[in-house]
Amino acid sequence: MKKIYSWIIIFVVVVAGSYCLYTSGQQHQVMIENTALEGFKPPKSVSYSFNNGKEMKVGSGKKGRAFVKGTSHQLKVAFKNDEGKIVEITKDFKAGINKNIVISIGNMVQNNENWIIETELYK
Amino acid sequence: MGINLKTAFNDTFIRVGMNIVLVLSLIPMIQSGTGLNFGMPLGVEAGLLGAVISIELGLTGFQGFLGAILIAVPFSIIFGYLYGQILNKVKGGEMMIATYVGFSSVAFMCIMWIILPFKRPDMIWAYGGEALRTTISIESYWDKILGKILGLFINGVYQLIVLYGMGNIISINNPQLILSRGSGVRNAIDLKGVRKALDNLWALKIVEQTIPLATFAVILLLCIFIIWIKKTKLGQDMRAIGQDMEIAKSSGIMVDRTRIIAIVISTVLASFGQIIFLQNIGTMNTYNSHEQIGMFSIAALLIGGASVSKASISNAVTGVILFHLMFIISPRAGKELIGSAQIGEYFRVFISYGIITLVLVTHQWRRDKEKKLERERAFQLYMSKGSEQQ
Secondary structure, three states: OOHHHHHHHHHHHHHHHHHHHHHHHHHEEEEEEEEOOEOOOOOOOOEEOOOOOOOOEEEEEOOOEEEEEEEEEEEEEEEEOOOOOEEEEEEEEEOOOEEEEEEEEEHHOOHHHHHEEEOOOOO | OOOOOHHHHHHHHHHHHHHHHHHOOOOOHHOOOOOOOOOOOHHHHHHHHHHHHHOOOOOOOHHHHHHHHHHHHHHHHHHHHHHHHHHHHHHOOOHHHHHHHHHHHHHHHHHHHHHOOOOHHHHHHHHHHHHHHHHHHOHHHHHHHHHHHHHHHHHHHHHHHHHHHHHHHOOOOOOEEEOOOOEEEEEEEEEEOOOOOOOOOOOEEEEEEEEEEEHHHHHHHHHHHHHHHHHOHHHHHHHHHHHHHHHHHOOOHHHHHHHHHHHHHHHHHHHOOOOOOOHHOOEEEEOOOOOHHHHHHHHHHOOOOOOOOOOOOHHHHHHHHHHHHHHHHHHHHHHHHOOOHHHHHHHHHHHHHHHHHHHHHHHHHHHHHHHOOOOOEEEEHHHHHHHHHO
């Protein structure tokens, strides 16, 4: 009986550990779209960073690509608006298991709900 | 010879960390009297499967490395169990000397081909090969060929799985893994997501040299595991079987079971070793790059002073250091002494396979001598009992 309990404990620990590895270690691709929308003219250059990491830039009408690991993330976006004022936006988001992320800067600025869209990991 | 000692030290240091676990994996099997693990590719393939599945799941960094280890464990246990079952059926010798003789002769003849002014080198090549084969009888090692055939068969099965099974039967969606036709894993896979995941986890920089402390901590843990298992009842049983299988059996030790456990441990450790090797290299060659890994690991262990029936951690560490120093020094020595770096390289290969051949021949010679002595003793005992009765 003791042996069975030991195996059950090992099994539970392995399953729980695997789940933790799966959620915390999975890499997700994040596409940042700096494209024109109705009522939004894309800025010349947008700098963005995830989880206070390396700053990257995406030009007007272009898409930027980055990779994040794990589920919970913070995105910081900064750009100069038409008036030359620096606009900074910080958003928290979650990347689901087996999902990639597409983020639209235009929708983010306009506070639209669909600023973030999840897509399949390998599609 | 103009060797940069700093570079030589750095290269050896990095390579020791890369390969030592593969060499350590040989120890449990040697202790249990199963000999040198020619089935190491099995464990390595389990490690490769773990790495492929870990990448498929999108795991990166240390989690990717741990994930690969975790996935490789069940595969290596299954492979090790099946391999153990088969080896239990061919007890007595699982190593195939003929293959090593063949390899050594090729390397030796490569040296000769360059040094001597042969007029018909193709004939000499064949002659050299034949000469070595007649020196060492293949017949007395027939069962060892089984081990090799098994290794080749399993390798074939592995290639069948990764080439046709993955994508068709086992769903693989990661475009970085799968071939463009939709089935089969790519020949080379970039592991940039897990590259140096363990090495960089905890590293120390001393005089431009980065010491991967985490890797060495894992190696230390595995060494402690091997020492610990030696001291357990299982370890004692392994040693007893390694010394004399018949006596071990008559004293109540479950020989087959203990041998299988030793083989499983070796296979699991080999899979760990391959994953540690891959995370350091950063690129995975899927199909046949691991075919020779068993040979190199065995050569390193034997160069370190181990024998077919006795091996220790110090043998593994010394062997890996010496083996890698040979990698660095041989081409340079060849260039300086004979004027060709290529000769030095062939010399290294010749020494590597030659030492395996030498150890195997010595082992067989010692075993034959012991058997002869036993027969003589039994005969004398029989004769003395006969004269007492008269």
